Amino acid sequence: MSSFSIIVQGAPYSSQAASSALNFSKAALESGHSIYRVFFYQDGAHNASSLVVPPQDEINLPKSWQALINTHKLDAVVCIASALKRGIVDANETDRYALPASNILEGFTIGGLGLWLDATLNSDRVLNFAP
Amino acid sequence: MTLHTLNKHTNNLVQLCMSALAVSDSLLLFEDGVYAALVNAELQQNFATLPASIGLYVLVEDLEARGIEGKIPDRFIRITYRQFVNLSLTCSKVVNWN
Amino acid sequence: MISEPQKNRWLFVTTRSPWTTSSAASCMDMVMTAAIFDQKVTLVFCNDGVYQLLAGQNGKACGIKTLAHQIPALELYGVEHIYVEQSALEERGLQERDLIQPVTPLPYGQIQSLIAESLAVFVF
Numbered sequence: 001m002s003s004f005s006i007i008v009q010g011a012p013y014s015s016q017a018a019s020s021a022l023n024f025s026k027a028a029l030e031s032g033h034s035i036y037r038v039f040f041y042q043d044g045a046h047n048a049s050s051l052v053v054p055p056q057d058e059i060n061l062p063k064s065w066q067a068l069i070n071t072h073k074l075d076a077v078v079c080i081a082s083a084l085k086r087g088i089v090d091a092n093e094t095d096r097y098a099l100p101a102s103n104i105l106e107g108f109t110i111g112g113l114g115l116w117l118d119a120t121l122n123s124d125r126v127l128n129f130a131p
Numbered sequence: 132m133t134l135h136t137l138n139k140h141t142n143n144l145v146q147l148c149m150s151a152l153a154v155s156d157s158l159l160l161f162e163d164g165v166y167a168a169l170v171n172a173e174l175q176q177n178f179a180t181l182p183a184s185i186g187l188y189v190l191v192e193d194l195e196a197r198g199i200e201g202k203i204p205d206r207f208i209r210i211t212y213r214q215f216v217n218l219s220l221t222c223s224k225v226v227n228w229n
Numbered sequence: 230m231i232s233e234p235q236k237n238r239w240l241f242v243t244t245r246s247p248w249t250t251s252s253a254a255s256c257m258d259m260v261m262t263a264a265i266f267d268q269k270v271t272l273v274f275c276n277d278g279v280y281q282l283l284a285g286q287n288g289k290a291c292g293i294k295t296l297a298h299q300i301p302a303l304e305l306y307g308v309e310h311i312y313v314e315q316s317a318l319e320e321r322g323l324q325e326r327d328l329i330q331p332v333t334p335l336p337y338g339q340i341q342s343l344i345a346e347s348l349a350v351f352v353f
Contacts (some may be wrong), residue, residue, distance in 0.1 A: 153344070
């Protein structure tokens with residue numbers, strides 16, 4: 001059994017990156033491997049939004065990530081700089097910046113680039129999915 | 132031994148990825164990268180000149196999505212996501228060209 | 230010559246113009262993070278990435294932060310090696326004197342050994 005870390009750099013529906021990353025993550029877990037961390041970077045931060053409403057004939061990517069994260073107790077981190085710029089915030093950031101609401105999906109956390117570095121150093125393989 | 136993955140078919144990026152392939156490396160085309168392998172496509176000629184020691188792969192799911200399963204040369208080995216996972220583990224690292 | 234990967238050696242390859250997407254800036258953030266954490270970092274400017282090195286850039290004109298202002302700081306952050314793909318400059322009609330600072334040209338084929346000796350490689 002090996003450990004993977006996955007970097008997701010694409011917003012849902014804007015490119016194939018988020019779907020490919022999700023497919024790879026599922027395949028890795030189904031094959032009995034573990035995922036050390038999923039790191040959402042740049043536009044990938046949008047995958048953590050609880051406000052995404054796709055048309056009924058499309059997969060809800062944020063909810064699909066959330067299901068995978070909760071089922072497998074994955075560490076899913078959204079880069080704080082990427083998240084704040086794009087309006088993805090948790091309760092802490094909502095307080096800090098006096099924002100009207102928080103919108104991050106339960107299961108995702110916000111963290112710094114140090115966690116990407118740590119993921120790269122501590123996983124057997126790192127896969128980067130970018131638009 | 133590196134697994135290179137290429138998810139676009141822009142000329143500049145394909146050329147750059149090609150220049151990075153060492154003789155024992157492997158290359159997986161996925162997403163729009165699979166278009167680069169179309170038979171008779173200009174870009175495809177780049178792959179024909181690669182040494183036989185370089186493993187060439189295409190992601191089946193992305194071929195099917197694009198309706199081009201029958202238009203890719205036999206030298207490209209068709210693999211699924213699960214085989215992609217295995218391939219990434221038989222190589223020492225994965226470099227994504229995007 | 231292909232050598233074994235070293236556990237703290239990182240390679241970043243930046244291939245895009247600094248203006249149309251955030252990709253180049255995001256690469257710079259990762260490069261600096263890795264360098265701050267005492268990793269041995271090599272950064273290579275390829276394809277349209279060489280536009281990041283042009284002197285005289287100023288984003289004020291279009292209301293965008295100027296990424297090029299960070300280039301001189303790379304050395305201060307401890308980034309070990311910075312290379313530029315010579316052919317990418319030539320294809321774009323650029324010369325070394327057009328750049329913010331002198332950058333070592335990357336010999337053709339050298340990228341293979343840089344990849345081989347790195348623990349992780351990120352392309353932006």
